[in-house]
Amino acid sequence: MLNVVLKYVDVIKSKITTINMPYGYAIAKKYIPEFDQRKQIGYDPATTTTLRDVGEMGIDIIPLPTTALTMSIVGNAADTAAGAGAQVIEIHGLDGNWNEVNETIIMNGVAAVTTVYQYIRINQAHVIRAGANGIATGPILISNGATEYYRIGAGSNTSQQALFTIPQGKTGYITSWTSGAAGKDTRFILRITSDIYNSSLLPVFNTHDICVSSSGTTVRSFNIPIKCPAKSDIKISCNTTLAGGIASASFRLWLEPEILIKPL
Numbered sequence: 244m245l246n247v248v249l250k251y252v253d254v255i256k257s258k259i260t261t262i263n264m265p266y267g268y269a270i271a272k273k274y275i276p277e278f279d280q281r282k283q284i285g286y287d288p289a290t291t292t293t294l295r296d297v298g299e300m301g302i303d304i305i306p307l308p309t310t311a312l313t314m315s316i317v318g319n320a321a322d323t324a325a326g327a328g329a330q331v332i333e334i335h336g337l338d339g340n341w342n343e344v345n346e347t348i349i350m351n352g353v354a355a356v357t358t359v360y361q362y363i364r365i366n367q368a369h370v371i372r373a374g375a376n377g378i379a380t381g382p383i384l385i386s387n388g389a390t391e392y393y394r395i396g397a398g399s400n401t402s403q404q405a406l407f408t409i410p411q412g413k414t415g416y417i418t419s420w421t422s423g424a425a426g427k428d429t430r431f432i433l434r435i436t437s438d439i440y441n442s443s444l445l446p447v448f449n450t451h452d453i454c455v456s457s458s459g460t461t462v463r464s465f466n467i468p469i470k471c472p473a474k475s476d477i478k479i480s481c482n483t484t485l486a487g488g489i490a491s492a493s494f495r496l497w498l499e500p501e502i503l504i505k506p507l
Contacts (some may be wrong), residue, residue, distance in 0.1 A: 270497050281496050281497070282495050282496075283406065284405065284493040285479060287299070289301070289487060290424075290482065292484065293482055296406060296478050296480050297405040306390055307408075308364070311339030312363075314334075315355040316348050317354070318384075319381050320353055320380075321374070326380075327380065328374055329350050329381065330372045331350065332395065338363065346360055365392055366408060367401075370395065382394050405494065408476050411473050411474065414473065414498070415477070415496045417494055417495070419462060419465065421491075421492060422456055422492045424459075424483075425490075428483060430455050430481060430482055431492055434477070435448065437475045442469075468496075479492040
C-alpha cells in the first residue's frame with residue numbers, strides 16, 4: 244500500500260505548476276491537464292404552469308436512456324451534405340460505460356442517419372458545417388425509435404436543452420447558472436441527481452438552487468462551486484404562474500478527474 248501511495252504522490256508532484264491567474268481562467272486556457280470547462284444552454288419558447296425541463300422539445304421531462312442506445316438523426320429536406328441547411332453536425336455524449344464520446348454526422352435530410360456510438364446520454368449537439376442558409380432548416384431530431392432524446396431547433400445551430408451528465412471518472416463543479424424570463428412570473432430550479440447535503444450520487448433529483456423572475460435575467464455565481472459526482476444528471480426546470488411565457492437558462496461548470504486516496 245505504501246508503494247501505491249508514493250507512486251500516487253509522484254504523479255501529483257509531476258503535475259504541480261505555478262499559474263498566476265484565476266482558477267477558472269487557467270481551466271479555460273487549458274493550463275491544467277485533464278481539466279475541462281462545459282456550458283449548457285436551454286430555451287423554452289412557451290412555458291407552462293407545469294414544471295418542465297428548459298428546452299426546445301416542448302415536453303415536461305426530457306427523457307434519459309436507461310441503457311446505451313443507437314440514435315437516429317433526421318432533419319429537414321434542406322439539411323443534407325450539399326443542402327442549404329445543416330450539412331454536418333457533431334454530437335457529444337456518454338457511451339454505455341459513461342465515458343465521453345463524440346462523432347460527426349453527415350446529414351441526409353429526412354432520411355435517418357444512425358450514430359456509430361451507442362449513447363446513455365446526449366450532452367450536446369451542434370452544426371459544424373452549413374449551406375447557404377448558415378443554419379439548420381430543421382428541427383434536427385436525435386431519437387431512438389419513437390422517443391426523441393435531443394434536438395437542434397429549427398433556425399439554430401446549437402442544441403438548447405439545459406441538461407448535462409457528468410462522465411465516468413470525472414467530478415463536476417458548477418460555478419454559476421443563469422435564468423431569464425419574459426412576460427410571466429417564472430420559477431427556475433437547478434436540479435441535480437446528487438445529495439444536497441453531502442454531494443453523493445442519488446437516483447432522484449434534488450433541488451440545489453431556486454430563482455424567481457418575471458422579466459430579465461438573473462446570474463447566480465457560487466463562491467463555493469456545487470460538486471457533482473460522476474454519472475450525476477444536472478438540469479434546470481421551470482414553471483410559470485400563467486402559461487405562455489418565454490424562458491432561458493444556462494449553467495457553467497468544470498470537469499476534473501476523480502481522485503480517490505484510500506487510507507493506509
